[in-house]
Amino acid sequence: MLWVSLPDQRPRRELYWMSRMPGTHVTALAREEPVGDLTWVPSSYRRPIKRFIEAGAFAWVKGLDEQDPDSFDWVASLELCSLVTGQASRWRRRAPAGRRPLQAVVTWENLPNQPIYKVPPYRQALESCRSADLLLCMVDAARDHLLANGFDDERIRVVKPGVDTEIFSPAETPTQDPVVAFISPLAENKGIDRVLEAMQIVQRTIPEASLVVAGRGPLRDQVEEAAADPRRRVRLAGSLDAHGVADLLRGSAVFTTAPRPTWKWTEQLGLAYLEAQACGLPVVTTRCGTNDEAVTAPNDLVDDSAQALAESLLGWLQDPARRVEAGRANRARMVAEHDLATQVTRMGAAFASIERIHAS
Template sequence: MLWVSLPDQRPRRELYWMSRMPDTEVTALAAQEPVGDITWVPSTYRRPVKRFVEAGALAWVNGLERQDPAAYDWVTTLELCSLVTGQASKWRRGSTVRQAVITWENLPNQPLYKVPPYKQALDSARDADLYICTIDAARNHMLDNGFDDHKIRVVKPGVDTAVFAPAAEPTHEPVVVFCSPLAPNKGIDRVLDAMRLVRAKVPEARLVVAGNGPLRGLVERAAADPRTGVEVAGQLDAHGVADLLANAAVFCTAPRPTWKWTEQLGLAYLEAQACGIPVVTTRCGTNDEAVQPPNDLVDDDVEAIADALVTQLTDRDRRVRIGAANRERMVAEHDLITQCARMGAAFADIEAQGR
């Protein structure tokens, strides 16, 4: 399999899952060596916009034309309107290479679908052989856009439940963790505001923030004032995130939609639940597929977020029960090995149909 979708931007995600599928050899065009058992072809991407763009990356891979289609059974890309999806479709034309597209998209009327050259990439994706939807809403959005249902498979994301695991003893400390990009759409500003209200009722409550992004300065300014209880953990690897979550009381984000994006699932929700802690977050898009009762999905309102956090932080028995239920569900429904095997089965199913 050849993977050609900005792997440097999403470590231990889609490309990593491909590499964990049984009996699969994966080659990736990437600027940095990917994590996993992957053949790395050092490559660059032309990117007029340097940051990752949700819904469809504005980027083309350099050197794809030098790859021999005869060496691969599949070429796989991320998102229907990502420009490399159209690029991969053109590259495989006239060969026996099958194409798969992984999508998280949950907006039936995604505005980018109407904008060239995104629309061209979307149209070229209609010739793909397999669409792997990481959420149920992604399948619904594809059907609304006229894609063939018999090519669609829903496979929910997997979490390494050996790495993301509960602490030996749930913490007694009122520690809230925000682990997500520090961007307006993920709501770190809302969480900072909510924590001011929380500390009025739970003075010892602390907020530990992990991640990076355009609002990092806002977080650093808050952390500079010891009265806020805010701490900056910085950018962490998977093991660092797992350790942070396992020793927290609650995970909290506050996503809100943009003109071309709304929360789809949120891997951080799954990782937090696998670590046996409850989640407080705002209702946004289809994050209810990841965050289920008795976790707290609240309105996009600072007071509502604060009230939910206070309830969790002041009732340890309740949050321990919720955390245990979360852990059980993650092992049952999102274990990495199981979900990667299911993803591999989706590819095998399409291959079997073509025999």
């Protein structure tokens, strides 16, 4: 498989999962060296502006045309509207018919009327995906979004993402300390400002309650300001690798975020929710987009207000026995439904099902 990365592809996500599929070897065009057993082709990008993030990055990868289509069975990329997906479609179409790889597009998109789809050249990238052989959805809502946009259901497969349940595992003895964990980009759409406000409400009842924050982003200054005041009991852990995140979670009592929609984004699933539950933590978050696919009972989805967030956090922090019970249920569900080894095998089966169709 040839994987065409976005310029800011996050590690241990889609590319990593593709590299873990049984019987698969991945060659990845990427700016930074990816995690996984794969071949890395160091790549640069033509990026006139940095206005959009993630799949909306206004960027094209350099060097794709140097790759031989005859060397790959598949070419894959992330999201329908990403410009690298449009590049992959064009590169594939230029290959002779007998040497043309199959194309896969991985998508989390849950907005049927995604506004970026109306903007050239994102619209062109979207239209190029209509000839893709596999549309691999990471959430159920992504399939609904594809059907609403006229894609062929026979090419759609849904496989939920997995988490490494060995790295993300519960503490031998759950903490009794009232520590709340926030692990997410420090951006308005992830709600660190709302969480900071909620923690001040929590501390009126539990003065010793503390917040540990991992991540980076434009609202880092707000977190640093809170961390500089010892009365706020906020600690900024910075950017952590998977093991660091797992250690942080095991030392916490509750996991929280507070996402809110933007003009082109709403919460899709949230891998951090899965990682926290795999570590045996209850989750408190605001109701946003389709995060109910990840956050189910006994966890709490609340309204977008600091008061609602604080009340839910207090309920968990004041009841250690309830936390333990919820943590066991969360851990069991993650092992049953989101174990990484199981899910990457299911992803491989999705690719194989399309290959059988073409072979017949």
